[in-house]
Amino acid sequence: MPTASLNPGYSGPVRDRVENFGGAQLVYVHWEGHNNFCSAITLPLPPETPFGALTAEILPSLYSVDPDWAEVDLSTARWMLDGEDWQPEAAKGIGEQGVGHKSLIRFWTQPFGRA
Amino acid sequence: MAARKLNLKQKYGHFTRGLDWEPSYQSKDDIFPFAKYEGIKVHDWDAWEDPFKLTMDAYWKFQAEKERKLYAVIDSMAQNNGQLGITDARYLNAVKLFIQGVTPLEYQAHRHFAHLARHLPGAGLRVAAQMQSIDELRHCQTQIHTISHYNKFFDGIHDFTHMHDRLWYLSVPKSFFDDATTAGPFEFLTAISFAFEYVLTNLLFVPFMSGAAYNGDMATVTFGFSAQSDESRHMTLGLEAVRFLLEQDEANVPIVQGWIDKWFWRGYRLLTLVAMMMDYMLPKKVMSWAEAWETYYEQAGGALFADLARYGIREPKYADVAKAEKGHITHQAWTIFYNYTHAAAVHTWDVDDQHLAWLREKYPDTFAQHYEQRYLNWRDQADQGKRFYNNGLPQLCQVCQVPMAFTEVDDPTTISFRVSEFGGDKYHTCSDGCKDIFDHEPEKYSQAWLPVHQIFQGNCGGATVPEVLDWYHINQGADNMDYAGSPEEAQWEKWMEGRRPAAPMAVAAE
Numbered sequence: 001m002p003t004a005s006l007n008p009g010y011s012g013p014v015r016d017r018v019e020n021f022g023g024a025q026l027v028y029v030h031w032e033g034h035n036n037f038c039s040a041i042t043l044p045l046p047p048e049t050p051f052g053a054l055t056a057e058i059l060p061s062l063y064s065v066d067p068d069w070a071e072v073d074l075s076t077a078r079w080m081l082d083g084e085d086w087q088p089e090a091a092k093g094i095g096e097q098g099v100g101h102k103s104l105i106r107f108w109t110q111p112f113g114r115a
Numbered sequence: 116m117a118a119r120k121l122n123l124k125q126k127y128g129h130f131t132r133g134l135d136w137e138p139s140y141q142s143k144d145d146i147f148p149f150a151k152y153e154g155i156k157v158h159d160w161d162a163w164e165d166p167f168k169l170t171m172d173a174y175w176k177f178q179a180e181k182e183r184k185l186y187a188v189i190d191s192m193a194q195n196n197g198q199l200g201i202t203d204a205r206y207l208n209a210v211k212l213f214i215q216g217v218t219p220l221e222y223q224a225h226r227h228f229a230h231l232a233r234h235l236p237g238a239g240l241r242v243a244a245q246m247q248s249i250d251e252l253r254h255c256q257t258q259i260h261t262i263s264h265y266n267k268f269f270d271g272i273h274d275f276t277h278m279h280d281r282l283w284y285l286s287v288p289k290s291f292f293d294d295a296t297t298a299g300p301f302e303f304l305t306a307i308s309f310a311f312e313y314v315l316t317n318l319l320f321v322p323f324m325s326g327a328a329y330n331g332d333m334a335t336v337t338f339g340f341s342a343q344s345d346e347s348r349h350m351t352l353g354l355e356a357v358r359f360l361l362e363q364d365e366a367n368v369p370i371v372q373g374w375i376d377k378w379f380w381r382g383y384r385l386l387t388l389v390a391m392m393m394d395y396m397l398p399k400k401v402m403s404w405a406e407a408w409e410t411y412y413e414q415a416g417g418a419l420f421a422d423l424a425r426y427g428i429r430e431p432k433y434a435d436v437a438k439a440e441k442g443h444i445t446h447q448a449w450t451i452f453y454n455y456t457h458a459a460a461v462h463t464w465d466v467d468d469q470h471l472a473w474l475r476e477k478y479p480d481t482f483a484q485h486y487e488q489r490y491l492n493w494r495d496q497a498d499q500g501k502r503f504y505n506n507g508l509p510q511l512c513q514v515c516q517v518p519m520a521f522t523e524v525d526d527p528t529t530i531s532f533r534v535s536e537f538g539g540d541k542y543h544t545c546s547d548g549c550k551d552i553f554d555h556e557p558e559k560y561s562q563a564w565l566p567v568h569q570i571f572q573g574n575c576g577g578a579t580v581p582e583v584l585d586w587y588h589i590n591q592g593a594d595n596m597d598y599a600g601s602p603e604e605a606q607w608e609k610w611m612e613g614r615r616p617a618a619p620m621a622v623a624a625e
Contacts, residue, residue: 002153002558003556003558003559004152004153004299005152006148006149006152010558011558012559012561013562014292014538014540014560014561014562014599015561015562015563015564015565015568015569016540016561016565016568017540018540020572021571021572022572022573024571026568026571028510028543030510030530032529035447035450035489035506035520035522035528035530036450036452036489036492036493036503037286037454037507038447038450038451038453038455038505038509038518038520039193039451039509039510039518039530040510040519040530040532041505041507041508041509041510042507042508042509042510042511042567042568042571043507044571045252048118061506062505062506064183065501065503065504065505065506067496069493082534082541083534093116093344096476100541101540101541102540102541102543103541104510104532106532106536
């Protein structure tokens with residue numbers, strides 16, 4: 001339903017268009033079972049970022065402050081992209097594997113979590 | 116002819132009707148351009164009766180008397196080092212949240228009620244809006260004067276209006292009010308006067324003012340008393356305004372119901388910050404958030420909506436969700452603030468054993484099961500010198516702008532993720548309540564200024580956390596970070612040396 005407005009056809013600037021992020025797109029990641037990280041984390045990532053860079057560098061830089069992270073083996077993690085099961089390949093870019101602007105990546109690891 | 120003295124009712128009659136006139140050379144639609152576009156139909160503006168029938172001379176007299184009392188207390192507080200009478204410096208974080216988050220809203224309310232005082236077609240309602248506008252300006256001013264005393268001694272209070280416009284957690288109250296003031300006049304009335312002032316205001320004022328009283332903050336208590344009679348007038352105005360709209364035309368009922376649903380949910384999400392303050396920031400507790408919600412919403416609100424049922428109004432949509440969540444939201448909000456204390460102008464701290472026991476007692480079905488272990492882990496990490504901070508930036512809800520920390524109603528281990536598509540982009544929301552609001556007016560909420568996204572667009576002072584904090588005007592190392600080790604803690608301990616025999620948190624256990 002359109003917004004009720006004084007002048008018909010009300011609209012305004014969409015602030016978070018992908019063009020506004022200097023070549024990156026926003027990606028949200030969430031480590032399921034570890035809500036001691038209060039919410040998913042927002043990352044500005046170029047679509048050509050290899051999935052392997054996410055797992056080898058980016059996620060450890062975010063999550064290794066949790067002692068559980070030391071025991072995590074990401075090669076056995078279960079992944080979900082925008083609500084669908086996802087089997088990403090390390091060498092390929094995230095963009096070509098379906099990650100778009102403001103996509104949500106959730107992942108489950110063993111141990112499942114204590115917080 | 117000799118002047119005859121008028122009684123109050125006659126004065127009010129002249130004031131609200133006698134000073135109005137029928138325009139002759141401009142159309143009413145041109146004079147009141149905002150009156151019709153929301154679809155609200157009003158047939159008889161004269162049917163509006165202000166329940167207080169206050170006239171300007173009476174109003175001035177009442178308010179002046181209250182001012183005199185308030186400023187006497189503020190003076191005495193300043194002369195007697197009143198800041199030393201609070202239970203603990205940690206209490207001041209509730210005051211910081213108040214001045215940063217609530218006081219600027221009072222100013223916004225002042226501005227927008229002044230707008231209504233010009234733009235509502237009915238003279239009676241215009242006068243009521245005019246008086247409320249003055250009240251709100253007075254609240255803003257008295258809050259600043261009251262809390263400025265603490266600014267001399269504590270951190271994080273020094274630049275609250277600047278922070279209100281920029282900080283991530285303050286975008287929650289800011290966007291709430293921006294949303295209301297960019298709506299039409301009748302939506303604003305329903306949002307602020309009814310849904311917030313009438314239905315939810317006790318959940319804002321009672322915790323803050325009782326919290327102040329319990330924790331020795333006489334300045335804030337006195338402000339609260341001074342504002343109380345205004346607040347009761349505002350609440351009554353809100354209820355009368357909604358009743359008036361409902362009585363004027365049946366077609367107004369579904370429109371008003373939609374606004375009640377929306378603004379109940381927005382107000383409830385905004386109150387998450389207050390709820391957290393109640394359960395975590397008051398060294399001496401008033402009541403738990405869950406207890407406050409039961410008393411001030413479930414019981415009082417239940418009676419209100421039973422009364423409004425005769426107009427065809429039902430309880431707000433998702434009130435059942437708010438009820439189901441009441442054992443969770445404060446712990447989830449504290450988790451957010453604990454995660455990001457390095458980027459906030461309030462302190463957080465590790466929860467001690469007495470506080471854990473209180474939380475277990477108040478939240479027997481949720482706390483030990485889902486949250487206690489988290490706090491124990493954090494305490495362990497802090498004891499090892501590795502206090503837990505989140506290195507990333509949170510995903511925010513597109514509507515309420517709170518980090519997306521809320522969990523599914525039937526599964527408190529899983530974050531509640533909702534997503535909508537609009538104009539080829541995704542928009543994430545924290546709940547069915549916020550998703551409904553987005554989906555109803557995507558043109559509006561797609562414009563949201565989300566602090567995290569703005570940082571990544573390079574609009575917030577730079578790419579590093581210290582640059583962003585400078586842009587926020589956070590005095591780094593003082594305003595932010597854990598209370599343990601803060602300059603504020605050191606100062607407080609120095610003041611308290613010799614004044615008290617035991618650790619201050621012991622007081623809270625009484």
